Amino acid sequence: MLRVDAGGAVDALPELDAGALPAAVAALEAAESPHWVWADARRWYPGLLGAGVRIGRAHDLRLCAAILAGSAAAELARRVHPPAPAWVSAPRGGAERVPAAAALFELDGEAPAERAPDEPATAARVFTEFGRQQAIVRDSAAPGALRLLLAAESVGGLIGVEMESAGLPWDPGLHERVLEEALGPRPAHGGKPERMAELAAEVRTALEQPGVNLDSQADLLRALQRAGIAVATTRRWELREHEHPAIEPLIAYKKLSRLLTANGWAWLAEWVQGGRFRPEYVPGGAATGRWATNGGGALQLPKQVRRALVADPGWRLVVADAAQLEPRVLSAIARDPAMAAAGRGRDFYAGLVDRGVVEHRDAAKVAILGALYGATSGESGRLVPRLARAYPRAMAHVDTAAREGERGGVVTTFLGRSSPSPSAGWRALQSAASQPGASAADERRARSSARDWGRFTRNFVVQGSAAEWALCWMGELRKRLMAMDAGAPSARADASGPAFAGVPHLVFFLHDEIIVHSPAELADEVAGHVRESAAEAGRLLFGDFPVEFPLDLAIVESYDQAG
Incomplete structure (x- = not known):
């Protein structure tokens, strides 16, 4: 590791023995609250969280490089500075996570034996790339705004990893009941659930086509047209424009089919372990800066399964969304x-x-x-x-x-x-x-x-721009939650891992909505921080311009109770 002080002096810190990194990072956090710089939070942060160590601030070189590579405000500055190195602009998918005992600034996909002898040390390469990015921001047409954007994007990178590490509290038994109520008992050997089979039979009878495959869009479309239903697609809104005995059972079948495919028994077995749903969040995954997920469908949780998102005993969910953001x-x-x-x-x-x-x-x-x-x-x-x-x-x-x-x-x-x-x-x-x-x-x-x-x-x-406000909202809230004196909560959320078991923490984010998992006795205080963070995000971005960001906020035991 390299340490750079406020005056720009660079010191090389002693090499760490295996297993010593989490304690060293924790000690530096407590003593200095440093601004960490690393290649990719998704690669480095999980190991620290697994050891119970959180960091306050970081600069994520990959997330920031992606913004600077396309920002029109940095176009002229990019011309007078070197291009980004391949390692910082490479795709992030599939990168192996580094355990907490590894050297902190090891770069993706590069074992020491794979480096050319004349290449600089990895910490020096990180330092060089950080300097390149800082220079581009400094020479850009909007250095203040870009500096805030990179900080917000980097804290978003931390939050994404933290939410995956803590996970959404999930009750698999409740989820099973939701599926059985909607679909019928779990079918054996991958067959169709009972209720879907009944609806499929109704549709085939109404169409007078007993062999139609409702799961084949092409086959179903031909069947509908042969029955005199003039549709160009099988989308729900278009089906509802027609009156025919097949329409209502078909729409109901399609709705259940989506539930089975997106959040059925197979999803439950793959994505929920130990009472937690842990999707992989991708900050900046969309062109606008909105987040995406890499599997699990966390950004598209249907209302039917929200009953299963349940706070741990003695804990609550503080659910908030920005009204008309x-x-x-x-x-x-x-x-x-x-x-x-x-x-x-x-x-x-x-x-x-x-x-x-x-x-x-x-x-x-x-x-x-x-x-x-x-x-x-x-x-x-x-x-x-x-x-x-x-x-x-x-x-x-x-x-x-x-x-x-x-x-x-x-x-x-x-x-x-x-x-x-x-x-x-x-x-x-x-x-x-x-x-x-x-x-x-x-x-x-x-x-x-x-x-x-x-x-x-x-x-x-x-x-x-709304995505930028949301990042600032979450960043301010995260800072406030980390500063809370949680004391000894009456109940622990041990399934959330050592970094979060006793403190309020963010567990979900969807564009303009967040969920905090909080000890019950702290939920009201957390709700206050959620509101104050929204107002502070507005001031941070828009100064004294008189715009308000009110929230719809609820303290509940399960997500469906939030309305």
């Missing part, structure tokens, strides 16, 4: 005080109704979705012009982002994450439409693809 963020990034005022001290959609922009709350939701996704027809298209009259700054912000996308340009979030460029195929379509002799069909395809990309960039600036 994206329109509030849009008002802040566009600096539209009128739009911010619509949500001040109240439900944002109700604010639109009170101002006379729309007639009722459902229309407000439709109008906002239309604004965020560029609707031009239907009810959304009818209502969007009303938003433009009421909130011209906000609508101009997303309209400008859409036009930039239609031209093939790049747009950027509030802190500096930039959208990807359109594909080569997209550019080929635009080029073909501008050539002499281009057909009307070429021009239609080019216009359609341009509008589609414009809708993406329109939404990117809002969704990506």
Whole structure:
């Protein structure tokens, strides 16, 4: 390990014996609260957590390199600094985790024997890459914003690993009951559950086609069309547009089929062990900076199975989601005080109704979705012009982002994450439409693809900025939870592991929603920190701009009780 002091002096710390790393890291945390730098939290942090050691701050070189490689704010700075080394920009999938006893700055995929003799020490390479990234930020067009974004992304990397390590408290017995209530007893030898078999028989009878395979989209679509049901797909919304005795049982079958496939008995056996569901979170997994998961479907937990997400005895779940986050963020990034005022001290959609922009709350939701996704027809298209009259700054912000996308340009979030460029195929379509002799069909395809990309960039600036607010919310909350004096809780959550067994800790995050697993006696205090962290995230990003981020918050024993 290398240690760099505030004046820039570099010291090499003594090499550690096997097994000594967790204690050394814990001692440094207690004495100095250092800012750690490593290649990838997913590779290094699990071993420390398994030994009961948490760190306060870190700079994740891989997460930060990905942002800097695409940020328009850093474009000129990238030209005058070296490119990222291959090891920091390589795909993260499949990297073997390093146990806590390993040398801290060993890099992915590189055993010592694989290095060329003239390569520098791995700690020095980490130090060099950190310096490169810091220089790019310093020379960028928005150093303050980028510095905050990289810090937020790095703490998100820590949180993702911590949530996987602690796991979501899960009751497999309750999950089994949910499945049996919905599907019937567990079938033997991989057969269809009883209720699905009954529904399949109803569908086949109604279609008068006893051999149709309901699990084959092509076979089912042909069967529906042969029965006179004029559908182009088997999507639920399209099926509901038709009246036929097969429709309702088919929709019910498809719903149960999804439950069986996504969260059935096989899922339970694979993903829940020791009373915990531990998905692998991928911070920044989407282009906008939103998170993804690598298996397990943690970001798509259906309501049926939320009964099984149950706090440990003597513990509670503090569940919070940010109310109407994206329109509030849009008002802040566009600096539209009128739009911010619509949500001040109240439900944002109700604010639109009170101002006379729309007639009722459902229309407000439709109008906002239309604004965020560029609707031009239907009810959304009818209502969007009303938003433009009421909130011209906000609508101009997303309209400008859409036009930039239609031209093939790049747009950027509030802190500096930039959208990807359109594909080569997209550019080929635009080029073909501008050539002499281009057909009307070429021009239609080019216009359609341009509008589609414009809708993406329109939404990117809002969704990506909302993701930045959420990272700051979680980062502030994590800091507050780590600083809490938990004392000796009346009950321990030993299944969460040694780093979390006696303290409140984050266990779930989905775009604008978080869950904290907390000792029951601390739940009210935790709820206060959740609210205060949301307000602090707004101040950190948007200063004194008068936008509020209210939360729907509940303290419950199981996730389904949160509403």
